[in-house]
Amino acid sequence: MSNVKNYYEILGVSESASDDEIKQAFKALASQVSGPDDPRAEPLREAYAVLRDPQKREKYDAYLSNNRPVSTGNLRPLTSQLKNTSMPASNDDAQKWEYLTLLSTRNYGTVKYYVNGEHQSHMKNMKLIVIMNDLGGQGWEMVGITTDLKSGAATYIFKRPTDVAPEPIRKRPNA
Numbered sequence: 001m002s003n004v005k006n007y008y009e010i011l012g013v014s015e016s017a018s019d020d021e022i023k024q025a026f027k028a029l030a031s032q033v034s035g036p037d038d039p040r041a042e043p044l045r046e047a048y049a050v051l052r053d054p055q056k057r058e059k060y061d062a063y064l065s066n067n068r069p070v071s072t073g074n075l076r077p078l079t080s081q082l083k084n085t086s087m088p089a090s091n092d093d094a095q096k097w098e099y100l101t102l103l104s105t106r107n108y109g110t111v112k113y114y115v116n117g118e119h120q121s122h123m124k125n126m127k128l129i130v131i132m133n134d135l136g137g138q139g140w141e142m143v144g145i146t147t148d149l150k151s152g153a154a155t156y157i158f159k160r161p162t163d164v165a166p167e168p169i170r171k172r173p174n175a
Contacts, residue, residue, distance in 0.1 A: 100160075102157075103153060
């Protein structure tokens with residue numbers, strides 16, 4: 001499985017798109033982004049910079065033809081990809097998943113991250129794309145995003161296959 005970004009998919013254009021089509025698609029998507037700190041802004045700028053420059057686009061197209069990217073729009077894994085994972089077969093046929101939440105908060109220009117509720121001081125002010133690429137390299141797949149428009153906090157939800165059954169929730173004995 002390749003981790004190559006598909007810039008055409010990010011901008012929502014075909015691989016044969018003209019320069020004007022790329023420019024129009026970028027403008028339309030950029031108008032939906034709330035500002036330069038929006039997590040969607042960096043991939044848009046990156047895709048636009050590569051596809052608008054003829055030399056960079058030519059190199060990217062050659063690289064893309066050798067490394068077909070994983071779809072960025074499809075958040076659920078394809079069944080063919082699941083069959084190729086090296087997870088041991090379980091007694092039941094249901095796939096087991098482990099989940100991770102990444103909370104990103106911003107306060108007076110400082111970005112803080114919390115993984116599963118625990119503050120990650122070593123990740124302070126890191127770019128979100130770097131953290132997400134690292135999680136992707138560890139097998140995590142993003143399955144959802146929630147945002148709080150008032151505070152600007154965003155929670156990213158990830159999952160990955162596992163062979164460990166989750167702990168059952170036990171009722172506390174009555175006192």
